[in-house]
Amino acid sequence: MSVRPAHLLVIFGATGDLAQRMLLPSLFALARDGLLPERLRILGSARSALDNEGFRQLVAESVARRVAPADHDALALQRLLERVEYQPAAVDDSAAMAALVARVHELRGNADVVFHLSTAPRWYAPICAALAAAGLGGPGMRVLLEKPIGHDLASSMAINAGVCQAFDEDRVFRIDHYLGKEGVQNLIALRFGNALFEPLWNAQHIEQVQITVAETVGVEGRGDYYDDSGALRDMVQNHLLQLFCLTAMEPPSHFEPTAVRNEKIKVLRSLRMIERDQVATHTAIGQYGPGAVAGVAVPGYAEELGRESRCETYVALRAHVDNWRWSGVPFYLRTGKRLPRRCTEIYLQFRAVPHSIFAQAGARVEPNALVIRLQPEERIEMMLMNKTPGLDRGGLKLAQVALDLDLHERFSAHSRRLAYERLYLDAIEGNGTLFVRRDETEAAWQWIDTIIQGWQHGGMLPRSYPAGSWGPSSAVSLAERHGHSWRE
Numbered sequence: 001m002s003v004r005p006a007h008l009l010v011i012f013g014a015t016g017d018l019a020q021r022m023l024l025p026s027l028f029a030l031a032r033d034g035l036l037p038e039r040l041r042i043l044g045s046a047r048s049a050l051d052n053e054g055f056r057q058l059v060a061e062s063v064a065r066r067v068a069p070a071d072h073d074a075l076a077l078q079r080l081l082e083r084v085e086y087q088p089a090a091v092d093d094s095a096a097m098a099a100l101v102a103r104v105h106e107l108r109g110n111a112d113v114v115f116h117l118s119t120a121p122r123w124y125a126p127i128c129a130a131l132a133a134a135g136l137g138g139p140g141m142r143v144l145l146e147k148p149i150g151h152d153l154a155s156s157m158a159i160n161a162g163v164c165q166a167f168d169e170d171r172v173f174r175i176d177h178y179l180g181k182e183g184v185q186n187l188i189a190l191r192f193g194n195a196l197f198e199p200l201w202n203a204q205h206i207e208q209v210q211i212t213v214a215e216t217v218g219v220e221g222r223g224d225y226y227d228d229s230g231a232l233r234d235m236v237q238n239h240l241l242q243l244f245c246l247t248a249m250e251p252p253s254h255f256e257p258t259a260v261r262n263e264k265i266k267v268l269r270s271l272r273m274i275e276r277d278q279v280a281t282h283t284a285i286g287q288y289g290p291g292a293v294a295g296v297a298v299p300g301y302a303e304e305l306g307r308e309s310r311c312e313t314y315v316a317l318r319a320h321v322d323n324w325r326w327s328g329v330p331f332y333l334r335t336g337k338r339l340p341r342r343c344t345e346i347y348l349q350f351r352a353v354p355h356s357i358f359a360q361a362g363a364r365v366e367p368n369a370l371v372i373r374l375q376p377e378e379r380i381e382m383m384l385m386n387k388t389p390g391l392d393r394g395g396l397k398l399a400q401v402a403l404d405l406d407l408h409e410r411f412s413a414h415s416r417r418l419a420y421e422r423l424y425l426d427a428i429e430g431n432g433t434l435f436v437r438r439d440e441t442e443a444a445w446q447w448i449d450t451i452i453q454g455w456q457h458g459g460m461l462p463r464s465y466p467a468g469s470w471g472p473s474s475a476v477s478l479a480e481r482h483g484h485s486w487r488e
C-alpha cells in the first residue's frame with residue numbers, strides 16, 4: 001500500500017536533551033539539503049512555557065552548538081525556523097493537551113502526521129490515548145517512539161498495548177537509532193550485496209562472532225535514568241541485539257519492512273535463554289571505578305552518581321542461536337562505558353585451516369577473520385595469512401595482514417548523515433524497514449529478563465574495573481574458558 005508523505009511532524013519532548021543533541025540538528029541538515037517535503041511543518045511541544053520565538057531560538061542554538069561550523073547555513077536555518085512552531089503542553093494537563101490537538105488539526109488540514117514521542121516512556125500510552133480521543137490515531141497518523149520501550153517484558157507489553165490501542169502496529173515506528181547509522185546499513189549491504197560471504201556465513205565456517213559496542217563516555221549527567229537501567233537494558237536489549245539480528249539473520253527476500261523484520265524476529269526467537277544456573281558462566285558484569293581514559297583522569301561511576309550503586313556499566317555475554325545456521329557458534333556480546341576507546345564492531349572469526357602444511361617449519365597459521373567496524377570510522381578488514389617477504393632459509397614465515405577498506409576515505413566525497421536524518425525521512429515517508437516491530441522488542445525483553453532474574457537469584461554483582469580498561473577480568477574468563485579471546 002503506498003503511503004503519503006507526512007506534512008506535519010509533532011515532537012513531544014521538543015526541548016529535551018535528545019531533541020537538542022540530535023533531532024533538531026538532523027532536521028536542520030535535512031532542511032539545508034532540501035530533503036524535507038516542501039509543505040512539512042514542525043510543531044514542537046514540551047512542558048516548558050516557551051512561545052514560538054523562544055522555541056525557534058532554542059532550535060537556532062542547538063544547531064549552532066551541534067552542527068559543525070563548516071555546515072552552518074544561515075539561510076537554511078531561517079527556512080527551517082519558518083516551518084517551526086511551539087505549543088506548550090504537559091500530558092497530564094487536559095486543557096493544554098486540548099489546545100495542542102486543536103493546533104494539530106489546524107496545521108494538518110487533511111495531511112498525514114508523524115507524532116514523535118521523545119518523552120519518558122510512561123507517557124507514551126497516555127499521549128497516544130489523548131491523540132486517538134482527538135481523532136488523531138487513525139489512518140495517515142504515525143507514531144515514532146524512542147527507546148526504552150519499558151523496563152522489562154511486562155512494562156513493555158503494557159506500553160505497546162496502550163500505543164496499539166490508538167495506532168495500528170504498521171503505523172508504530174519504534175526507533176533504535178543504531179538502525180539509522182550508515183555502518184549498520186552497510187552491514188546489510190555487505191552481507192546481501194556480495195555472493196562471497198553467504199556460503200561461509202554459518203557454523204561450518206565460522207568459529208565465533210564478537211559484537212562490541214565500547215564507549216569512552218561515562219553516564220554524562222543521565223545518572224538517574226542510567227542507574228535504573230544499566231548496560232544490559234540500556235544497550236544490549238536494543239542496539240546490540242539489533243546488530244546481532246542483522247549479523248545472524250537469514251537473507252530476507254526483499255529489503256522491505258516485513259521481510260527484514262520477519263527474519264530478525266526468527267533470530268530473537270532462536271536465542272537460547274541464559275538460565276539461572278548459567279549466568280555465572282555466560283555473563284560478566286562490571287562497574288567502572290576511577291581511572292583514566294585517553295590520558296585524562298576520570299572519577300568512578302559511584303562518584304559520578306553521588307552514591308554507591310549496584311548498577312552494571314559493563315556487560316559481556318556468551319549467546320547462542322539455536323538453529324541450523326549457527327548451531328554451536330558462540331556469539332560474544334559486550335558493551336561498556338569508560339572503556340579505552342570508542343568502537344562499535346562485528347568480528348567474525350573463521351575456522352582454522354583443516355591442516356597446516358606449514359606446521360613443520362614452525363609457522364603459525366592464524367584463522368581468517370572479517371572485521372566490520374561501524375564507528376567511529378567505517379571500515380572493513382579481512383584478516384588474511386600472507387608470506388613475510390624474504391629468502392626463508394630458516395623456514396617460511398607467515399604474517400596475518402588485513403585487506404583493509406576504509407569507507408570514509410573511499411567515499412570521501414559523500415557526507416556522513418546523523419542516524420536521525422534517515423530515520424526522520426523514513427518515518428515521514430512511512431517506510432518502517434529500519435524500525436523495530438512490537439514482537440522484536442518483546443522477544444528481546446524476554447531474553448533480557450531471564451538474565452536479570454538469574455543475576456538477582458544468584459546475587460550476582462558487578463565487579464569493579466578501572467575506567468580506561470577493557471572491563472572486569474571475569475569478562476576475559478568468559479571467552480577464555482572456551483578457548484577464545486576478545487579482540488582488543
Ligand code: BG6
Pocket residue numbers: 215234235
Ligand atoms: C543510547 C544509550 O541509546 O546510545 C546511551 O542510552 C549510549 O547510553 C548511546 O551512550 C550510544 O549511542 P552512539 O550513537 O553514541 O553509539
